Amino acid sequence: MNVVERSFRLEGPSGLGAKPRPELIGPVLTHLHDTLRDAVRMGFLHSSHPRGGIPRGLKAAADVRYIGHSQADDNATLLRFEVSPFGDVAADLFKQARLWDDMPTPDQTAFELLGAALDDIGARREDSNRFDAGLLRRIARYKVIFRCGLSRIVLPDLAAPRPVSFDTAVIDAAHALSDATPPSRRVRVCGRLDLMGVSQGVIKIHVAGGAVVTALWDGREPIEDLRSLLNRDVVCEGIGVFRPSGTLLRIDADAVAAAGAGDAGFAVVPRAPRVGDIKRQLLLKSGEASAYRDLLGSIPAEESDEDFAAAIEAMS
Numbered sequence: 001m002n003v004v005e006r007s008f009r010l011e012g013p014s015g016l017g018a019k020p021r022p023e024l025i026g027p028v029l030t031h032l033h034d035t036l037r038d039a040v041r042m043g044f045l046h047s048s049h050p051r052g053g054i055p056r057g058l059k060a061a062a063d064v065r066y067i068g069h070s071q072a073d074d075n076a077t078l079l080r081f082e083v084s085p086f087g088d089v090a091a092d093l094f095k096q097a098r099l100w101d102d103m104p105t106p107d108q109t110a111f112e113l114l115g116a117a118l119d120d121i122g123a124r125r126e127d128s129n130r131f132d133a134g135l136l137r138r139i140a141r142y143k144v145i146f147r148c149g150l151s152r153i154v155l156p157d158l159a160a161p162r163p164v165s166f167d168t169a170v171i172d173a174a175h176a177l178s179d180a181t182p183p184s185r186r187v188r189v190c191g192r193l194d195l196m197g198v199s200q201g202v203i204k205i206h207v208a209g210g211a212v213v214t215a216l217w218d219g220r221e222p223i224e225d226l227r228s229l230l231n232r233d234v235v236c237e238g239i240g241v242f243r244p245s246g247t248l249l250r251i252d253a254d255a256v257a258a259a260g261a262g263d264a265g266f267a268v269v270p271r272a273p274r275v276g277d278i279k280r281q282l283l284l285k286s287g288e289a290s291a292y293r294d295l296l297g298s299i300p301a302e303e304s305d306e307d308f309a310a311a312i313e314a315m316s
Contacts, residue, residue: 001084001088001089002084002085002088003065003082003083003084004082004083004084004085004109005067005080005081005082005083005157006064006080006081006082006083006109006111006155006157007078007079007080007081007155007156007157008028008032008078008079008081008153008154008155009072009076009077009078009079009153009154009155009156010024010025010028010076010077010078010079010150010152010153011075011076011150011151011152011153011154012024012075012076012149012150012151012152013075013149013151014075014149015149016074016075016076016077017071017072017073017074017075017076017077018070018071018077020069020077021149023148023149024077024148024149024150025069025077025079027144027145027148028079028145028150028153029066029079031141031142031145032064032081033062033064034138035114035138035139036062036064036110036111036113036114037058037059037062037110038134038135038138039062039110039113039114039117039130039135040058040061040062040110040113041058042113042117042129042130042131042132042135043103043104043113043116043130044058044090044093044103044104044200045058045200045201045202045216046129046132046214046216046249046250047132047134047216047241047250047252048131048132048134048135048138049134050201050216050252051216051218051252055090055092055093055199055200057086057089057090057091057092057093058090058093060084060089060090061084061086061089061090061109061110062110063083063084063089064081064082064083064110065081065082065083066079066080066081067080067081067082068080078156081111083109083110083111084109085106085107085108085109086104086105086106086107086108086109087105087106087107091106092199093199093200094106102129102130111155111157111158112158113130114155115155115158115160115164116130116160117130117131117135117139118139118155118164118165118166118170119160119162119164121136121139121170121173121174121177122165122169122170122173123173124173124176124177126177126180126243126244126245127243127245127247128243129249131177132181132241132243132249133178133181133241136174136175136177136178136181137174137178139170139171139174140171140174140175140178142166142171143168143171146167146168146171151167152165152166152167153165153166153167154166177244179275180244180274180275181242181243181244181275182242182244182246182272182273182274182275183272184239184240184241184242184252185239185240185272186237186238186239186240187237187238187239187240187248187251187270188235188236188237188263188266189205189207189213189235189236189237189251189266189267189268189269189270190207190233190234190235190236190259190263190264190265190266190267191205191206191207191208191213191233191234191236191267192205192206192231192232192233192234193205193226193229193230193231193232193233193234193256194206194212194230194231196223196226196227196230198223198224201216201217201218201223202214202215202216202217203215203217203223203226203236203253203256205234205236207267207268207269208267208268211269213236213248213251213269214250214251215236215238215250215251215252215253215256216250216251216252216253217253217256218238218252218253218254219253219254219255219256220254226256229256229257229258232258232259233258233259233263234256234257234258234259235256235257235258235259235260235263235266236251236253236255236256237253237254237255237256238251238252238253238254238255239251239252239254240270240272242271242272244274244275245274246271246272246273246274247269247271248269248270248271248272
């Protein structure tokens with residue numbers, strides 16, 4: 001099987017170089033597999049922790065082997081890995097119709113998807129498809145690693161417009177985006193079932209006005225049972241997962257059926273209120289009087305024990 005080399009450049013004020021301290025590289029190696037796995041799932045499924053079975057190709061795409069380290073300079077160590085391109089380990093996923101506009105390409109690896117996710121997180125792109133709440137929490141956990149003495153992790157092998165790095169600013173951004181992500185809730189959407197990817201368990205529904213809703217199938221019956229609904233108007237129900245901007249990222253669908261006459265009202269893409277909107281609405285504008293000011297003085301101060309007992313007696 002074809003493999004390519006990718007690397008992490010670890011930077012810090014001390015303890016790196018040709019003979020790095022184990023406590024600086026050990027946690028990175030420990031967390032690497034789970035981080036790459038979540039990034040791969042996001043790239044192909046738009047979900048870092050999908051329910052149900054995961055295609056074997058996706059598992060193999062996150063199978064990375066450590067092949068050693070070397071000195072980058074006195075304050076940096078290069079961790080080197082071997083990984084297979086997606087076209088070699090997940091070829092079946094590229095034989096079907098293109099399910100995402102931003103779907104990975106066969107020559108990419110798990111490192112490219114992680115780099116793209118880190119770039120979007122660092123830039124705080126609230127409408128990104130490259131992360132969800134699960135991946136944000138995963139990235140936020142690296143805060144402990146950077147407390148041990150690392151200052152930055154660079155992905156030097158990526159063909160990106162700008163260098164991709166991983167530092168405390170990215171972690172802070174992950175925390176902020178996670179806090180801003182609206183909670184998931186049950187939703188219903190009506191539209192035309194346009195596309196179905198059996199191997200990935202993905203369905204795409206065209207909603208009135210040209211919008212497209214993507215769903216991951218989480219129903220009891222096999223997704224193949226939905227073939228009879230292709231190119232027909234359907235109603236799809238499940239758990240809606242939202243981006244920090246409040247737009248819909250995907251639906252974890254557990255029910256799809258032919259649409260009825262009463263389902264036309266659901267021909268709209270669900271949206272969630274931004275988490276920060278309510279907080280901003282509660283803040284006073286400059287010069288605005290608080291609605292609670294009139295309550296001041298109307299609530300009696302703390303009563304004595306005798307007054308409290310007398311009030312209870314009067315009520316009984």
